[in-house]
Amino acid sequence: MAGKIIVIGGGIAGISAKLRNRKSKLMDENPFMIMAPRIIDTLRGKSVDFPRIKRNLDYTGKATGIDLEEKTVNINGKNIAYEKLVIATGHSQKYDFINGSKYIHGFSGLEDALYLRNQLVNRKKIVIIGGGYLGVEVAGAMQNASITILEAGNRILAGLPLKFSDYATQLLEKNGVNIELGNPVDEVKKDCVVSGTKKFNSDITLFAGGFTGNLPEMKQELKTKNSRIVVNSFLQSVDYPDVYAAGDSMLVDNGGFIPMSAIIARSSGITAMENAMGGTKPFVPNNFANIIRVGDQYFGTIGNIFVHGSIAHIIKEAAVALSINHAREV
Ligand SMILES: Cc1cc2nc3c(=O)[nH]c(=O)nc-3n(C[C@H](O)[C@H](O)[C@H](O)COP(=O)(O)OP(=O)(O)OC[C@H]3O[C@@H](n4cnc5c(N)ncnc54)[C@H](O)[C@@H]3O)c2cc1C
DSSP states (O other): SSSSSSEEOOOOHHHHHHHTTTEEEESOSEEEEEEEGHHHHHHHHHOOOEEEEEOOOOSOOOOOEEEEETEEEEEEEEEESSSSSEOOOOOEOTTTTTTGGEEEESSSSSSHHHHHHHTTTEEEEEEEEOOSSSHHHHHHHOOSSSEEEEEESSSTTTOOOOHHHHHHHHHHHHTTOOOESSSOOOEEEESEEEEETEEHHHHHHHHEEEEOOOEEEBBSOOOTTTTTTOOOOTTTBSSSSEEEEEEGEEEEEOOOOOOOOOHHHHHHHHHHHHHTTOOOOOOOOOOOOEEEEEEEEEEEEETTEEEETHHHHHHHHHHHHHHHHHHOOO
């Protein structure tokens, strides 16, 4: 059995890790967990408190530095020693590689939803760059606006089966959303987005992609890709074996594509903790349910079965409720 295990990040992955080993120490800079699927509810008008879930922490504060040789985490000006470390610090969003990025608003947190909601008081032209699940959900959530999704590829929800794209396209177009395919962005200007010879007028340009990890500063170099820690199948850093990573913070070395999702966060948090406690359990990613929402409409898959309507809605709500219950149990 390992000695002191510190978990940095009390989101979905970190909470699952803590519940697997209550003696571990959980730290987070935020006294509330933000339940990401509920950010869309705030965008649609629900209270800003709706996505905020209170949970208990052993340390409240930002982990500002990790010394991988000394095995300490700096928080609130103090160095806390660990035997094993589980890093679960979630995601960040990058779009500074786009020409004119200063005119782009990201969409990844509660503040972004509030900003956008306040902008929608007057009808606005909004261009959403990226037709992945987030672009689709955000477009589906806004009513007081004229919305265009600009997608570089030849269909929205390109990472999912074709049926998803067709279903989402139908729902969005019924809501008046304009979907422009095959339009890679060349430049964003104050009042438009340029793609080749075309210009799409825009009061607000949102970027709904570019998700990367969000790691604390480290004194030494650790192998990362897209700011996510490269781990082996035991979710152990490939160069610092006392460090484990879970959820959006990890990328499995040669593990193929693993989505950033709540299900993966939950299961990887458990596996990372079990292995930090001395186990040798390989992580088997299984994103067995995938439900997307467009306004009040829900659709997706459970296993290989396509579902929509109230069944899809219930599955999504049940998954959110499970994560909230876990947070309350910590
Ligand atoms: C708008 C939006 C909607 C989404 N909807 C869905 C959905 O419907 N279904 C789905 O499966 N997935 C959805 N996702 C993705 C899903 O929420 C994430 O994949 C999941 O939350 C990842 O869990 P995590 O524990 O890795 O990170 P998070 O849940 O983001 O938790 C990370 C935690 O680390 C803390 N932290 C960060 N840095 C530090 C630091 N230096 N020191 C201390 N604490 C720190 C943060 O405060 C946070 O509490 C959505 C994401 C977004 C942005």
